[in-house]
Amino acid sequence: MKKTGWIRILAALLAMTVFLAQPASAAEAKKTGPVTENGKLHIYTAAGKLAVNVRAYKCKVNGKTAYYSIDKQGTATKLKGMKAMAAKRLVKLKAGGKKSVKNLKKAFKWSAGLRYRSNTNGSRGKKAARYYGKYGFSTGSGDCNTAAYTFYWMAKVLGYSPKVVQGHVPNGSMYNLKSHAWVTIKIKKKLFYFDPDLNRAYAGKTVRTASGWIRQGKYCGFKFRYGTPGTYKYMK
Numbered sequence: 001m002k003k004t005g006w007i008r009i010l011a012a013l014l015a016m017t018v019f020l021a022q023p024a025s026a027a028e029a030k031k032t033g034p035v036t037e038n039g040k041l042h043i044y045t046a047a048g049k050l051a052v053n054v055r056a057y058k059c060k061v062n063g064k065t066a067y068y069s070i071d072k073q074g075t076a077t078k079l080k081g082m083k084a085m086a087a088k089r090l091v092k093l094k095a096g097g098k099k100s101v102k103n104l105k106k107a108f109k110w111s112a113g114l115r116y117r118s119n120t121n122g123s124r125g126k127k128a129a130r131y132y133g134k135y136g137f138s139t140g141s142g143d144c145n146t147a148a149y150t151f152y153w154m155a156k157v158l159g160y161s162p163k164v165v166q167g168h169v170p171n172g173s174m175y176n177l178k179s180h181a182w183v184t185i186k187i188k189k190k191l192f193y194f195d196p197d198l199n200r201a202y203a204g205k206t207v208r209t210a211s212g213w214i215r216q217g218k219y220c221g222f223k224f225r226y227g228t229p230g231t232y233k234y235m236k
Contacts, residue, residue, distance in 0.1 A: 011132075012062060013108035018137070020121060021092055022158055030048040031044040032044050032045070032046055032048060032059075033059060033061065034038060034059060034061055034076065034235045038120060038152055040075045040136075041068075041075065041076045041077070041078075042074050042075070042076060043057060043059055043070060043074075043076045051070050051073045051074065051075045051076070052070060052071070052072055052073070053070065053071065053072045053097075053098050054068075054069070054070045054089040054096065054097060054098070055069055055070075055087075055088075055090070055097065055098065055103075055157055055158050055159055056068075056079075056086075056087035056088075056091050056095075056096025056147050056157055056158075057069070057070050057076070057096065058087075058088075058091045058096075060155075063203075066078055066079075066084075067079045067083075067084045067087035067088060067091070068087075069087070069157065076182075076211060078083055079157065081130075082129070082130060082133045082134065083153065083156065083157055084135065084151050085134065085137040085138075085153070086137070086150070086154045086156070086157045087157050088137075088154035089107075089110065089137060089150075090103070090106075090107060090154055090157060090158070093107065093110055093147075094105045094106070095107055095154075095158075096157075097167070099158050099159035099160070100158075101187075101223070103158055104149060104155060104158060104160065104223075105219065105222060105223075107151055107155060107158065108151055108194060108196060108199070108219070108221075108222050109219075110150070110154075111136070111147045111148075111150045111151035111196040112147060112148060112196035112197070112199040112203070112221060112222075113200070114136060114140060114141055114142050114147050114196075115140060115141040115142075116141070116143065116200065117139075117141040117142055117143065118175050119132075119141075119142050119143055119145075119146060120145055120179070124166060128145065128149065128164075128166070129153070129164070131148070132145045132146045132148070132149035133146075133149045133150055133152070133153045136149065136150035137150060137153075137218065140232055143197070144181045144182075144196075145166065145181045146198035147181075147196035147197045147200065148164050148181040148182055148183050148195075148196060148197070149164055149181075151183055151194060151196050152164050152183055155183070155185060155194075160185050160187075161182050161185065162170070162179060162185045162194075163181070163182070163183065163184050163185075164182070164183055165181065165182055165183070165184060165234070165236060166179070166180075166181045167179075167180060167181075167199075167230035167234060167235050167236040168234065168235045168236075169233065169234060170232065170233055177235070180197070180199075180232070180234075181197070182194065182195040182197075182234060183195070183196075188213065189221075190225075191225075191226075192223045192224065192225065193223075193224050193225070193226060193228075193231070193234065194221065194223060195221035195231065195232070196221060197221070198220065198221035198222030198232065199220055199222065200221075201215055202216045202220055202221075202230070203217070203218055203219065203221070204216060204218060205222050207230055208214060209229045209230055210229075211229060214229055214230050216230050218219065
């Protein structure tokens with residue numbers, strides 16, 4: 001075979017090797033991070049898998065950290081403001097996965113563990129939700145309002161429909177009331193009470209009730225029904 005023939009064969013083999021070493025198309029290349037597809041935002045993990053059913057997902061975009069909520073179909077929604085702050089805390093607690101009582105308890109434990117600091121400013125409604133939520137997530141401290149609202153925001157990001165009640169509870173007797181804040185959530189059509197501040201004050205302690213002395217559990221303020229022994233008589 002002539003020398004020019006060998007050269008042609010080698011050149012063809014080299015071209016085939018280069019072709020096989022490259023991906024067939026850009027569409028077949030591994031996707032990572034946020035990708036807009038068919039008008040919807042999807043987020044792919046470092047392994048190239050579509051992230052689905054994640055309530056609080058941390059992702060870096062152009063060097064900036066952002067937090068997203070991702071539904072069961074993989075559609076991602078960027079979280080902003082207080083929801084982003086709540087999502088950041090949930091990710092740190094490893095509680096930002098799916099909607100579950102287990103993740104709700106992790107959020108509750110954090111709010112119940114805030115360092116106590118009186119920071120009541122008299123605000124209510126949306127203004128209170130922003131003020132106490134931001135204060136608690138930023139400082140890791142606060143009173144019953146802060147504990148209630150930080151838990152409220154994390155429960156909201158987890159997919160629940162929480163409500164904060166700023167009311168009163170007995171302070172030693174039914175004739176002496178004090179201001180207090182707690183959270184209610186409907187789970188399977190039943191209304192449950194969540195009181196992070198009650199948990200902070202009485203978890204693991206022996207307390208006197210109308211029916212006698214009882215030992216409080218580790219999560220005495222978590223997911224209880226109105227009238228449960230060892231809890232307050234809550235009044236709006």
